[in-house]
Amino acid sequence: MPDFLKLCPDFYTSPTLELSKNLLGKILVKPMGETVLAAKIVETEAYLQKGDEACHAFRGKTERNQHMFGEPGTLYVYFTYGCHFMLNVVSEPKGTAGAVLVRALEPISGIELMQKNRSKKNMLELTNGPGKLTQAFGIEREFSGKSLQSAEIFLADAPQLSENQIGTSTRIGITKSRELAWRFFIKTNPFVSKGKPS
Numbered sequence: 001m002p003d004f005l006k007l008c009p010d011f012y013t014s015p016t017l018e019l020s021k022n023l024l025g026k027i028l029v030k031p032m033g034e035t036v037l038a039a040k041i042v043e044t045e046a047y048l049q050k051g052d053e054a055c056h057a058f059r060g061k062t063e064r065n066q067h068m069f070g071e072p073g074t075l076y077v078y079f080t081y082g083c084h085f086m087l088n089v090v091s092e093p094k095g096t097a098g099a100v101l102v103r104a105l106e107p108i109s110g111i112e113l114m115q116k117n118r119s120k121k122n123m124l125e126l127t128n129g130p131g132k133l134t135q136a137f138g139i140e141r142e143f144s145g146k147s148l149q150s151a152e153i154f155l156a157d158a159p160q161l162s163e164n165q166i167g168t169s170t171r172i173g174i175t176k177s178r179e180l181a182w183r184f185f186i187k188t189n190p191f192v193s194k195g196k197p198s
Contacts, residue, residue, distance in 0.1 A: 004029050004038065004156035009149060012073030016091040016098040020046040020184050021166055023089065023100055027108065027156040030137050035113050037137050039105035039127055040158065042189045045171045046182040047088070049097035053176035061097070067145040068097040075153070077134070077144035084131030085140050089148070089155075103172070103183070105133045106191040129193045161186065 004027060014022055023041050030037040047055040049068075056065040056078065067076045068090060076088040076099050092098030105127035107114055114126045114136040127133040134140070139153070148154045167187045170178055185192045 004036075004154075006149065007073075007155045007157050009073050011155075012089065012091060012148070013093075014091070016046045016048055016100060017182065019089070019091045020044045020100045020182065022160070023102070023155070024166060024184060024186055025158045025161045027158055028102070028105060028137070028153075029156050030110075030139070030153045031151065032110065032113060032138070035110045037110035037113060038108040038156070039114075039133070039137075040108060041102055041104075041155075042106050043102075043104035043183070043185040043192045045101040045103055045184070046091075047099050047101065048092070051177075052180065052182075054171065054174040054178075054180075055097065065097065068099050069095055070145060071147070073148045075143050075146050075148065077139060077141055079141060080131075085134040086130050087134050087137075087139055087143075101130060102133065103130045104128050104185070104191050104193045105136075106189060107136075124190055128191045 023044050026041050028039050049055055061069055070090050071094050072091050074090045076090050078086050087102045088099035090099050107126055115121055117138055118126055118136050127136050167185045168181050169183045170181050171183045
């Protein structure tokens with residue numbers, strides 16, 4: 001496996017909006033036997049229980065969103081539109097819901113397997129959306145609640161981006177709390193999703 005340095009647990013204790021920006025440029029890693037799927041995070045969105053009607057936990061804890069209330073640095077994976085899984089990094093102290101949706105990735109390694117999983121060859125189409133990237137990585141509901149300190153899936157360190165490399169907009173594909181500019185992305189990166197800000 002390439003020499004990926006796993007992020008320490010303290011990395012995930014930053015406030016959600018700060019974490020959303022800090023995650024940009026970090027590497028999602030998922031070993032698959034002799035193949036290692038790895039890709040750089042290029043787009044994120046923040047969600048918070050308090051004051052955010054688009055957050056799954058806005059009305060409290062349920063069976064569906066329970067992992068959103070877990071330890072920072074665990075995963076919250078949910079199924080939407082009857083066909084897509086969405087990958088979120090849990091933030092905020094345990095018992096308080098917050099998460100960062102990973103919206104787009106730039107493939108680094110294991111690209112042939114990503115192409116097979118997606119039934120697509122076009123590199124730019126492999127992981128440039130939240131439902132696409134989970135399909136490319138083979139991430140489904142059973143990953144919800146898993147720690148990013150595991151060997152099964154984790155985030156690896158990479159140089160921190162400067163503020164002028166990061167773009168900000170309102171979030172995409174939601175109908176509530178649309179005014180919140182909680183979407184963050186790496187400017188000029190071709191793998192950022194093509195959805196228009198709401």
